[in-house]
Amino acid sequence: MTRASEIRKSAFLSAEEREHGRQAKRIAVLETAASMFCARGYAATQMGDVARELGVTKPTIYHYFKNKDDILNACFEEGFSLFEQTLKEGPGEHRSGAERLRAVLMAYATCMTRDFGKCTVLVPISDLDEPGRSRIAAQLRRFDGRIRSLVAEAVEDGSIPPCDPKIMTFTILGSLNWIARWHKSDGELGPDATAKAITDQLFAGIGGKTQAWTAPKPVHARRRGRSGT
């Protein structure tokens, strides 16, 4: 390729570069919308507001998304994609069930300091249209189920004391999801410090605990309960 032809070619993007640019623009629209949905509510956010915030025209937004419902659905999908990632913190390098659970909760808590994570908590799912609402509700149930399994596994290997995994999961997800309501991106606690503070507090409980819990009985007897310990 001559120097002149290289210069001419560089004026055009490759197919890969175009796709990358398209994805970047799509995400920019979603991030802007998610942030506005969280701050002022779904009903009060108009497509024109999102366009104005990005310095583009409304038709540009419509090039990427059919309508506002489509954008909200995509925001929830991005949120769930973050949540799915957190489950990868579980297996492998972390030894006990408690350690796996802690790693996932820390990662999930961090999601709640980001707009896509916040959006799934701050925008009521009643704002979604069907069939998006049913799909998102199913994803929520599935994620809840994954956390319950992690809790059950930690009880099973004796790294946390016996508990009702359903109640434990509601307790945990409530505290972590609440981060979406109070965490400010310009606040004194950054995402990692926030995640650690809440996760540590959840592990310690109000009653507090200075040492790691140790199973009171040998494995074969452990699941009978905690009486007599």
Next chain:
Amino acid sequence: MTRASEIRKSAFLSAEEREHGRQAKRIAVLETAASMFCARGYAATQMGDVARELGVTKPTIYHYFKNKDDILNACFEEGFSLFEQTLKEGPGEHRSGAERLRAVLMAYATCMTRDFGKCTVLVPISDLDEPGRSRIAAQLRRFDGRIRSLVAEAVEDGSIPPCDPKIMTFTILGSLNWIARWHKSDGELGPDATAKAITDQLFAGIGGKTQAWTAPKPVHARRRGRSGT
């Protein structure tokens, strides 16, 4: 009074009975609206829906409330009125700071199984108009502050271990407020059982604890921290 005049008088309500009836109707409108706001969202609930649900006309609703904003504001006020009641569980018969805290959290958790309590969590405050939004935000901060004080008092009297009351309060209120999202009035766990299960879980923590925490040092040295215990 003759028998005949008594009969004639009974066809009319006394001023007290009229006021009582008016209040009962006002609350019936609010409860119906709160329940619908929680189930289908604020934007999707119309004044006509509330009227239809109560079997009355729209003008009847307008006799009690100016508009939908007025109803939402009143629902939040009813919610906060329940929350204020929970703080009365604190002093008096309960001995330690931890016991006072537990009593308030149990009562607050129960509020989250009722429509007025749920409404304050499930309807984003961005759905409120001004000046209602600022007033409600201030009430939320004040209640948060009261829980922080209860936590600080329990640390102070040594009935719970040292902690950051701000982080502890976010952890607690997240779990309790989340009840609004998952609790079903026709579910297997009633309000009291739900409140007890989540409060117990918060006290125990994920790490668990079978015995009550006891302060590791005499009172004069306690606040220096937990090192060396």
